[in-house]
Amino acid sequence: MTTPTGLGHHASEDDPRIMLDGQIGQYEQVPPYPPRTEREAEFYSLRDGEMFLNMGPQHPSTHGVLRVVLKINGENVVDLDPVLGYLHRGVEKLCENSDYHHVISQIDPLEYVSSLFMEWAPVMSFEQLLDVKVPRRAEYIRVLTGELLRVASHVLFQGWMALDLGGLAPILYSFIERDEIVEMLAALTGQRMLFNYFRIGGVNGDLNHEFMSRLGDWMSRALVQHEANIGLLNENEIFVRRMRDIGRLDGETAKRMGVSGPNIRAAGVPFDVRRAHPYSVYPELEFDIPVRGTGPAGGDSLDRYLLRLDEVRESIRIIDQCLHNMPDGPVMARLPRLMRPRPGRAWAAVESPRGLFGTYVISDGTDQPFRMKIHDPSFVHLQLVGMLMKNNLIADTMAVMASLDPVMGGIDK
Amino acid sequence: MDRSLKARLEARLADHLAGPIRQRHDQTEIRIRPADLLEVMRTLHDDPDFDFTIIADLAGVDTGTTMQVVYHLWSAKTTDWLRIIAEGMPREDPRIPSLTGLWPGAEWMERETYDMFGIIFEGNRDLRRIYMPPDYASFPLRKDFYLPDDSARSPGGGARHVEQPNAPVVTSTRAPRRTVRG
Numbered sequence: 300m301t302t303p304t305g306l307g308h309h310a311s312e313d314d315p316r317i318m319l320d321g322q323i324g325q326y327e328q329v330p331p332y333p334p335r336t337e338r339e340a341e342f343y344s345l346r347d348g349e350m351f352l353n354m355g356p357q358h359p360s361t362h363g364v365l366r367v368v369l370k371i372n373g374e375n376v377v378d379l380d381p382v383l384g385y386l387h388r389g390v391e392k393l394c395e396n397s398d399y400h401h402v403i404s405q406i407d408p409l410e411y412v413s414s415l416f417m418e419w420a421p422v423m424s425f426e427q428l429l430d431v432k433v434p435r436r437a438e439y440i441r442v443l444t445g446e447l448l449r450v451a452s453h454v455l456f457q458g459w460m461a462l463d464l465g466g467l468a469p470i471l472y473s474f475i476e477r478d479e480i481v482e483m484l485a486a487l488t489g490q491r492m493l494f495n496y497f498r499i500g501g502v503n504g505d506l507n508h509e510f511m512s513r514l515g516d517w518m519s520r521a522l523v524q525h526e527a528n529i530g531l532l533n534e535n536e537i538f539v540r541r542m543r544d545i546g547r548l549d550g551e552t553a554k555r556m557g558v559s560g561p562n563i564r565a566a567g568v569p570f571d572v573r574r575a576h577p578y579s580v581y582p583e584l585e586f587d588i589p590v591r592g593t594g595p596a597g598g599d600s601l602d603r604y605l606l607r608l609d610e611v612r613e614s615i616r617i618i619d620q621c622l623h624n625m626p627d628g629p630v631m632a633r634l635p636r637l638m639r640p641r642p643g644r645a646w647a648a649v650e651s652p653r654g655l656f657g658t659y660v661i662s663d664g665t666d667q668p669f670r671m672k673i674h675d676p677s678f679v680h681l682q683l684v685g686m687l688m689k690n691n692l693i694a695d696t697m698a699v700m701a702s703l704d705p706v707m708g709g710i711d712k
Numbered sequence: 713m714d715r716s717l718k719a720r721l722e723a724r725l726a727d728h729l730a731g732p733i734r735q736r737h738d739q740t741e742i743r744i745r746p747a748d749l750l751e752v753m754r755t756l757h758d759d760p761d762f763d764f765t766i767i768a769d770l771a772g773v774d775t776g777t778t779m780q781v782v783y784h785l786w787s788a789k790t791t792d793w794l795r796i797i798a799e800g801m802p803r804e805d806p807r808i809p810s811l812t813g814l815w816p817g818a819e820w821m822e823r824e825t826y827d828m829f830g831i832i833f834e835g836n837r838d839l840r841r842i843y844m845p846p847d848y849a850s851f852p853l854r855k856d857f858y859l860p861d862d863s864a865r866s867p868g869g870g871a872r873h874v875e876q877p878n879a880p881v882v883t884s885t886r887a888p889r890r891t892v893r894g
Contacts, residue, residue: 339838
């Protein structure tokens with residue numbers, strides 16, 4: 300099925316969901332050719348009273364460029380089919396054609412909200428391939444900056460969540476916090492969003508004065524500000540009512556669906572890579588894993604929202620400990636510029652603000668990875684939307700999706 | 713490295729192992745044949761000694777000569793990640809059973825692997841392309857799919873970033889330049 304040019308590229312007359320002029324009115328022809336899979340056949344057959352509604356790809360609440368085909372019956376969502384690929388850049392292929400240092404900047408823009416975590420996993424897997432020992436100070440700096448960014452990400456989530464439910468004010472407060480953190484990291488790394496800061500064997504540059512003074516200012520009021528931001532929404536009856544009992548997910552289903560991160564912890568499963576499979580200096584730090592929704596019915600959207608607020612407190616605790624325990628020493632291991640690891644395989648996973656982010660690297664002995672698989676948690680979580688949304692209202696679709704906190708950059712890779 | 717996990721795996725899965733168990737850093741690696749996948753996975757998931765209930769990753773690999781699917785699992789019973797390499801699928805027609813019966817969440821991971829490598833997961837009820845458009849014909853992460861700036865390593869004329877019609881049943885006419893052993 301290619302277009303006459305032979306380069307058949309974009310969805311056009313072959314796309315089952317785009318109606319051409321001649322097809323308008325022929326509702327029985329959706330999709331216009333035989334369905335490719337069992338699931339597609341089921342989804343694109345309408346029962347009495349059902350219709351399709353297209354949402355996106357340029358919809359303000361899809362957290363990126365995502366198209367969702369909703370099958371609705373009145374106001375109720377019967378089923379939905381997310382259509383991905385609008386942001387697909389082929390990052391894995393690009394990584395296979397970049398050398399090991401270059402991979403860090405290739406993988407950085409995957410998830411623009413928490414990009415340090417996107418650097419952390421590949422850097423850790425390359426260090427395994429090369430058998431590099433990272434200096435302790437570098438590990439502490441990684442944890443410190445990572446947890447700062449986790450706070451920024453969760454705080455931004457709070458604002459987006461409210462925005463998707465129609466509340467305009469909280470996003471403004473979220474951006475005050477987030478901006479303070481990214482400006483602080485910009486003083487350290489030189490960039491506001493795509494930091495490109497972690498290096499194989501350490502980090503790029505030691506903590507500097509501007510970063511430390513900004514961090515000190517922020518730490519002195521972080522918890523107070525956090526409590527104030529919580530008060531914006533947690534006591535709002537409309538907000539709470541729209542979140543409670545919507546999109547319930549129980550622990551067993553969450554495990555079977557491959558869920559991780561705050562979403563699985565809000566379903567009652569205490570799975571956090573920082574504790575489940577400790578890496579870096581996390582074993583030395585004291586922090587709790589907040590868990591919600593431990594009942595048999597699991598957790599709802601409100602639990603997922605509240606759990607992220609709990610995590611902000613734990614992250615601030617970790618930052619505090621990092622500042623007190625920060626050892627002296629170098630921030631980079633001594634390594635050659637050109638790296639040719641021996642042939643082998645390595646897997647490393649970190650706990651990003653969205654869940655388990657991992658990379659699987661195969662080396663063939665050259666200076667470029669032979670294969671680089673990126674596992675992004677948002678990709679797995681987006682699968683849940685169809686399951687959680689069944690028989691809910693259209694207006695709640697985006698609320699449930701926002702409560703899962705996906706970022707399309709990571710989903711589409 | 714968890715030595716006891718190695719012993720347990722050897723005792724329980726001896727019939728299914730297609731190669732030695734390797735351990736390095738915090739990973740334990742076993743190799744199996746695609747036909748044994750479901751039995752091995754069911755044992756690892758259901759056996760209370762293993763209890764590998766969390767699937768961390770599913771990756772396709774084109775070694776240049778054969779196809780592999782690599783799974784990473786996590787369990788509270790061990791300190792290691794478990795890597796399962798289902799190896800030895802022919803590049804012309806790679807087929808492997810689907811894990812969606814055990815982990816319904818593997819559905820999209822398998823769709824992605826199908827989209828990028830053309831590996832057919834038998835039993836997945838929604839094996840459509842997920843990133844590329846529906847009329848796309850080639851599989852971009854295969855080793856015989858070149859990027860335009862890959863030409864530094866290719867003899868002249870090797871670079872074609874437009875798609876090539878490599879359906880999984882059609883043998884590719886060009887051999888990949890890079891291969892990796894196992």
